[in-house]
Amino acid sequence: MRYLSITGFYPDEFQDSSLQFEMDINGSEMNEKVAQLIESKPLNELEPGELLLSRDQVSALEILLKVSFPKGLEYFMGTCAQH
Known part of the structure; x- marks a missing residue:
């Protein structure tokens, strides 16, 4: 099964x-x-692979996931395989 992961750098x-x-x-x-x-x-x-997220996408994810992402980072969404 696949799942998504968000990373920030x-x-x-x-x-x-x-x-x-x-x-x-x-x-x-x-x-x-x-x-x-x-x-x-x-x-x-x-x-x-990974996709660079735009600021608008990050803002939309904050609302959907009900989280606050740290400011000043670039965010990526990746597709992962579950073990």
């Missing part, structure tokens, strides 16, 4: 590529909602 100008934020999306229903919100596709149609 400092922008390139900070020259620090260490992971600053990580959040796995839990539950098949929430994964489907995030997939539809970001890619307008079902989860099983998303390509493997």
Whole structure:
């Protein structure tokens, strides 16, 4: 089964590529909602890899997931395989 993960890193100008934020999306229903919100596709149609999220997408995810992402980071959404 696949699930989505959101990661955050400092922008390139900070020259620090260490992971600053990580959040796995839990539950098949929430994964489907995030997939539809970001890619307008079902989860099983998303390509493997990571997608850079826009500020608007991050704001929409904060509302959907009811979380506050740390400011000043670049965020990516990745498709992961569950163990």
